[in-house]
Amino acid sequence: MTNENTKFINSLFLKNLLENQFGQKDVKIKTYTAEQPSENGNVYTRAAISRIFVKFSSATKSEEVLSFVMKIKPTKGELSDEFKVSGDFMKEVQVYRNVLPAISTTLKKIGEKIEFTPNVISTFNIPTDGIVFEEVTNRGYHIQFEKTGLNFEQSVLALQKLACFHAASAMLMENTSLDLDRFSKGTFHNDWKNKLEYFTEAYRLVIDNANGLGIDNTIQQKLKEFSTRSIPKVIEDYTSAIKGFKVLNHGDFYTRNIFFKYKGNELVDVLFVDFQNAVIGTPLIDLFYFLTSSVAVSVLATSRDELVYAYHEALSTLLESLGYQGYIPSLNDIQVEFLKRSSMEMYFGLTLAPYLRSFxxxxxxxxxxxxxKDEYLQQLKKNGKEVLIQNKDFIIGQLKRFDVIGTLDCASNDGRIGGIKSRFSGKV
Incomplete structure (x- = not known):
């Protein structure tokens, strides 16, 4: 059924859509329904979502049924007011309307066709902004809702496809006249310094529950010391580049925004959705976000370096094939940057990952x-401890690794991490 944000979806709207975008002729709508996806399947977040089922006749068929998904910028309610002061929804529209077609054109020049997202049937701006997607489950794509995280094979394929998106976006930015200013700000930016209370509270929640989580006293003290400088440091890391190299990051790259396709038992493809937080910057934004939020803890413990290698190999191969003239980061560059920017990874791992991993x-x-919204912060304060306990093993494992590589010392002593970096770079 329709609601205040989707009541414009009627027989006339659907008739025009089917005739103009699906290539049907003489359409007569018989019945239709507009349903909200279930919470577990609702990956098209921060918007009004409807899964449309329509039964109709046309010039060639007496009866046919189609289904598709519509993501709509709200016109009523609290989200409507929020979007009036935020350009996040239009970020996503621009990705689908301009960026992805330009990337496809770039790839066609070397004979490549890489599908990154569900097919977009149309975008519209009357009576509000919206996007019409294919119902991608009809082609066998599904979200993997394993509570344990993605396995090695799933993680490798997701990172390889991400690397191709990053490479194509870097090439696009080098050669395009597209206005990409909309993508200049992501989660951590100086303009948002007064809006990051969630992160300081989420970080404090770890410290307040450190004993219950089994965090030893030495690490607890280092976490407390780092808290005084955490936001400026993470903003610095988030807005950095790898020797000038930047890409268009997805910005919210984790399990619920990734669709996998199998043929029998063989994993064959992966697609992405939800680009409302897309941002130009270091590729570590997506890499850290994905590794901390989506990969199984056991895979992180045994195969983290292999995942980074798989990403880098795909990134550098495609950049070279495209004839990219800018600086292409080496694997060594990325390893050094992982150490240099590990404060951001730790912050993602403590303030975002436990909640993205939990159901x-x-x-x-x-x-x-x-x-x-403030109500989300209250939700964190009320239920955050429970989520942290659910993810205790992940948190402890990550903190031990960060202590070893010197991340927890960087607030007061850059020397130790600089020494570790020198193992890769030959410089201190």
Missing amino acids: EPRIVTAVQPSLY
């Missing part, structure tokens, strides 16, 4: 600070 209780994270 119940569900806590909304402040990935889009401009749209964050």
Whole structure:
């Protein structure tokens, strides 16, 4: 059924859509329904979503049924007010309307056709802005809702496809006249400094529950010391580049925004959705986000370096094939940058990943600070401890690794991490 934000979806709207975008002729709508996806399947977040089922006749068929998904910028309610002061929804529209077609053109020049997202049937701006997607499950794509995280094979394929998107976007930015200013700000930016209370509270929640989580006293003290400088440091890391190399990041790259396709038992493809937090910057934004939020803890423990290698190999191969003239980061560059920017990874791992990995209780994270609401912060304070305990093994494992590589010392002593970096770079 329709609601205040989707009541314009009627027989006339659907008739025009089917005739103009699906190539049907003489359409007569018989019945239709507009349903909200279930919470577990609702990956098209921060908008009004409807899965449309329509039964109709046309010039060639007496009866046919189609289904598709519509993502709509709200016109009523609290989200409507928020979007008036935020450009996040239009970020996504621009990705589908301009960026992805331009990337496809770039790839065609070397004979490549890479599908990154579900097919977009149309975008519209009357009576509000919206996007019409294919119902991608009809082609066998599904979200993997394993509570344990993605396995090695799934993680490798997701990172390889991400690397191709990053490479194509870097090439596009080098040669395009597209206005990409909309993508200049992501989650951590100086303009959002007064909107990052969620992160300081989420970080404090770890410290307050450190004993219950089994965090030893030495690490607890280092976490407390780092808290005084955490936001400026993470903003610095988030807005950095690898020797000038930047890409268009997805910005919210984790399990619920990734569709996998199998043929029998063989994993064959992966697609992405939800680009509302897309941002130009270091590729570590997506890499850290994905590694901390989506990969199985056991895979992280045994195969983290292999995942980074798979990403880099795909990135450098495609950049070279495209004839990219800018600086192409070496694997060594990325390894050094992982150490240099590990404060951001740790911050993602403590303030975002536990809540992205958990199903119940569900806590909304402040990935889009401009749209964050106070009630979500109350939700964090009420249920956050439970989620942290659910993810105790992940948190402890990550903190031990960060202590070893010197991340926890960087607030007061850059020397140790600089020494570790020198193992890769030959410089201190």
